[in-house]
Amino acid sequence: xxxxxxxxxxxxxxxxxxxxxxAELESRLAxxxxxxxxxxxxxxxxxxxxxxxxxxxxxPLSEGAAAAGRKALADADLDPGEIDVLIYAGxxxxxxxxxxxxxxxxxxxxxxxxxxxxxxxxxxxxLNGVVDVANxxxxxxARAGLxxxxxxAREINEHTIDRMLRTQSRELFAESVATLTGGSGAVAVxxxxxxxxxxxxxxxxxxxxxxxxxxxHLCKWGLxxxxxxxxxxxxxxxxxxxxxxxxxxxxxxxxxxxxxxxGLRHVKIPFMETHAGEVLKHGVELGNRTxxxxxxxxxxxxxxxxxxxxxxxxxxxxxxxxxxxxxxxEKDFSTFxxxxxxxxxxxxxxxxxxxxxxxxxxxxxxxxxxxxxGLNCLMLGIEW
Numbered sequence: 001x002x003x004x005x006x007x008x009x010x011x012x013x014x015x016x017x018x019x020x021x022x023a024e025l026e027s028r029l030a031x032x033x034x035x036x037x038x039x040x041x042x043x044x045x046x047x048x049x050x051x052x053x054x055x056x057x058x059x060p061l062s063e064g065a066a067a068a069g070r071k072a073l074a075d076a077d078l079d080p081g082e083i084d085v086l087i088y089a090g091x092x093x094x095x096x097x098x099x100x101x102x103x104x105x106x107x108x109x110x111x112x113x114x115x116x117x118x119x120x121x122x123x124x125x126x127l128n129g130v131v132d133v134a135n136x137x138x139x140x141x142a143r144a145g146l147x148x149x150x151x152x153a154r155e156i157n158e159h160t161i162d163r164m165l166r167t168q169s170r171e172l173f174a175e176s177v178a179t180l181t182g183g184s185g186a187v188a189v190x191x192x193x194x195x196x197x198x199x200x201x202x203x204x205x206x207x208x209x210x211x212x213x214x215x216x217h218l219c220k221w222g223l224x225x226x227x228x229x230x231x232x233x234x235x236x237x238x239x240x241x242x243x244x245x246x247x248x249x250x251x252x253x254x255x256x257x258x259x260x261x262x263g264l265r266h267v268k269i270p271f272m273e274t275h276a277g278e279v280l281k282h283g284v285e286l287g288n289r290t291x292x293x294x295x296x297x298x299x300x301x302x303x304x305x306x307x308x309x310x311x312x313x314x315x316x317x318x319x320x321x322x323x324x325x326x327x328x329x330e331k332d333f334s335t336f337x338x339x340x341x342x343x344x345x346x347x348x349x350x351x352x353x354x355x356x357x358x359x360x361x362x363x364x365x366x367x368x369x370x371x372x373x374g375l376n377c378l379m380l381g382i383e384w
Contacts, residue, residue, distance in 0.1 A: 001131065001134075001135075001206045001207045001208070001209075002205070002297075003134050003137075003203075003204045003205065003206050003305075003380045004136040004138070004171075004194075004205040004330065005137055005138055005193050005194045005195075006137050006138065006191060006192075006193065006194070006203070006204040007074045007189060007191070007192055007193070007194060007197040007200070007201065007202055007203050007204065008130070008134075008189060008190070008202035008204060009072075009078070009144075009188050009190045009191065009192045009196075009197055009198070009199055010072045010073075010075040010189075010190045010199070011067040011072060011074030011075075011187065011188070011190070011348050011349075011351060011352040011355075012067075012069060012070065012071030012073070012074075012075060012187070012188040012352075013068050013185065013186065013187045013188070013345070013348075013349045013352050013353075014064050014067040014068045014071070014150075014185060014186040014187075015053055015073065015339075016053035016054055016055045016058060016059075016064075016152075016183070016184035016185050017053070017055070017291065018053060018055065018154075019051055019052075019053055019278070020051060020052055020053065020054055020081035020258075021050065022043050022044045022049055022050055022051060022052075022335060023040070023044075024039045024048075024156075024362070025043065025180055025293055026041070026043055027040075027160070028161055028165075029132045029161065029164060029165070030275050031165060031168065031331075032164050032165060032168050032173065035168040036168070036170050036173065040319075043177065043180060044233070045167075045315075046177055046316070047177065047181050047314040047315065047317075048314050048315025048316070048337055049314060049336055049337055049338075049340050049341075050337055050338060051337075051338055051340070052181070052182065052184075052338075052339060052340025053158075053183050053184055053227060053339060053340070053343075054152070054153060054154040054183070054184045054186060055152050056084060057154065059110075059152070060094065060103075061090065061092055061093065061094050061100060061150040061151075061152060061219045062088075062100055062103035062104045062107060062150070063107065063146040063149040063150075064150035064185070064186035065088060065090070065100070065104045065149060065186050065188065066103075066107035066108050066148070066282045067068070067186060067269075068106050068148060068150070068186040068187050068188035068190040069107075069108050069146055069148050070105060070108065071132055071188065071195060072188040072189065073108070073146070073188075073190065075190075076190050076192070076199070076362065077198065078144065078160060078190065078192075078196075079221040080108045080109045080110050080111065080372050081109070081110070082111065082143070082144050082196075083110045083111055083114050083144050083145065083146050084113075084114050084115070084136070084141070084142035084143055084144055084145060085114055085115040085116075085132075085133055085136060085142050085144075085145040085146075086101050086104060086105045086108070086110050086114055086115070086116045086145070086146050086147075086148070086149045087101060087117060087118070087119050087129040087132060087133065087145065087146070087148070087343045088100040088101035088104055088117075088118045088119070088148055088149065089119045089120070089121075089125030089126045089128065089129040089147055089148070089149045089344055090120075090125060090148075090149035090150055090253070090343070091116070091120065091122060091123070091125065091149050091152050091221065091343050091344060092150065092152050092307040092343075093118065093120075094296050096256050099116065099117050099118040100114045100118055101117055101118050102116055102202060104148055108146075110146075115307065116141075118234035118344060119132060120372055121372055121374070121376060122219075122310050122342055122343075122344075122372030122373040122376070123343050123347075123370065123371070123373065124344070124370050124371070124372035124376055124378050125149060125343075125372075125374035126147055126149050126344045126345070126347070126348050127207075127347065127348075127368060127370045127378045127380060128378065129145075129189070130189055130191055130380070131146055131207060131380075132145075132147075133145030133147060133191040134191060136203055137178050137191070137192070138283075138342035139192045141346075142193075143193045143195065143196045144190065144191070144192045144193070145190075145191045145194060146188055146189070146190055146191075146192055146198055147189045147191065148149070148187070148188040148189075149186065149187055149188075149343075149344040149345050150184075150187075150345070151182075151183075151184055151185065151186075151342050151343040151344060151345050152184045153179075153182030153183055153231075153340070153342075154184060156179060156182065156221065156270055156271065157179060157180060157182055159269070159270050159271075160176050160179045160180065160272065163176075164276065172348075174276070174350070175273045175274060175275070176183075176272070176273075176274075177181035177274075177276060178272075178274035178276050178313075178341075179220070179272045179274070179338070179339045179370070180341055181313070181314055181340050182341055182342075182343075183191050183339050183340030183341060183342045183346075184342065185311065185339065185342045185345045185349060186279040186345060187272075187344075187345045187348045187349045187352070189348050191204070192300045195342055196211070197270075201340045201362055202382055202384055203245055203300060203382065204297060204380065204381075204382055205337070205380075205381040206296040206297070206380070206381055206384060207294075207378060207379055207380040207381065208290055208293045208297055208378070208379050209284075209290070209376070209377065209378045210256065210286060210289050210290040210293060210339060210376075210377050211374065211375065211376045211377070212282055212284070212285070212286045212375040212377075213374055213376075215278070215279075215282045215375045216327050216372075216373070216374050216375070217276045218274070218278050218279045218282070218373070218375070219274045219275070219279055219373035220271070220272065220273055220274075220373070221270075221271065221272040221373075222270070222271065223268035223270055223271070224268060224271050225267070226315045229315065232253075236377065248284075256303065277379070279373075280316065280317055280320060280358065282375060283317075283321075283371050283375055283377075284321060284324050285318055286371065286377045287321055287324065287325065287369070287371055288325065290377040290379050291301075291369075291376075291379065294367070294379045296301065298381050300365060300367070300381055302325065302326045302327055304365060305327065305331065305365050305366075305367050306331065306364040306366065306384075307331050307332075307333065307354070307359065307360055307364050307365075307366045307367075308322075308327055308331055308366065308367040308369055308371075309332075309333060309347055309350050309351045309354060309360075309366065309367070309369070309370075310322075310332060310334075310347070310369045311341075311346055311347050311369070311370050311371055311372070312334060312335055312339065312340075312341055312342070312346035312350055313341055314336055314341070314346070315336075316336075318332065318334060318336070321369070328383070333350060333351075333353070333354040333357075333360070334350070335349065335350045335353055347368060347370055348368075351368065353368075355384075360384050361384065362384060363383070363384065364382045364383075364384040365381065365382075365384070366381070366382045366383075367379060367380070367381055367382075368380040368381075370384065
């Protein structure tokens, strides 16, 4: 991917209001720690994360994404009517349908002729959206596109903590460490053509994609049937009752039979499981392959790259990735210690904070180094 007419005009973000410390999470998990003979402080030691943020309960994701979008548009002094495409790119969404992008577009008052749709690809969603808009601009199909996302970690964390308290399993703790790093927030990336840019900065040079989809099973977040849990906890007989209901015999009315059908065969519960060690190992291999392809395509050797923004996972991931790519740690800007892992939101939000704090400066060659479950990797080069 090479681009000649594309600029990142602005990045707006919205921080979730509820600050949740790692110490607070560990205090809730005290019975689990006691059962496993662990001392408090292990979670921060493993991840380097001291706090993260969550939305208030039942906060609409489209509201967070729209708030970030308004900031991006205001920073660029661009009217919503000039947006030709709006993409919602979060892992979390409000419904299976319609696209969450529709609610965001309505809240913003986007041009009724604009293309409005969702894109999902684990933590790479926003970067994929940026590429999608950039391609439209290069083809002359659009002059401005807004890529938005809002992620929420509260619900999956609450469920995971409840499950850990019930099972007190060391195996479940290991699978859940990545879940407990999760934070919430929203971001909006405004991508425009060179004819429309006012800032005349942040030119998108291009990007490279690579995949290792044989590892798609290593990190999962979704819904699963309640039946395996019933079977494991209560036994096969209980599972049969859940599936078929209670047979009261021929004397019972069909209505009574239906009333005592527990209906749990239809129930789905959220789950997240991550094999962190394997994700890191294979993710680093994929990142190295993508980095080599990136350097070959654009001639950006490590010494020519001024700054990098990586997906925000944790300290071990950051240190291992930077070391393997030959990038000095002082070229990286991180937010995970105080924001956690906000999925698709993390990388662009981190870039916005890095610019606010004068880490990213005009003229810098900046690499956006994204990786997501699947495994997929996308690296973008930006002349800041």
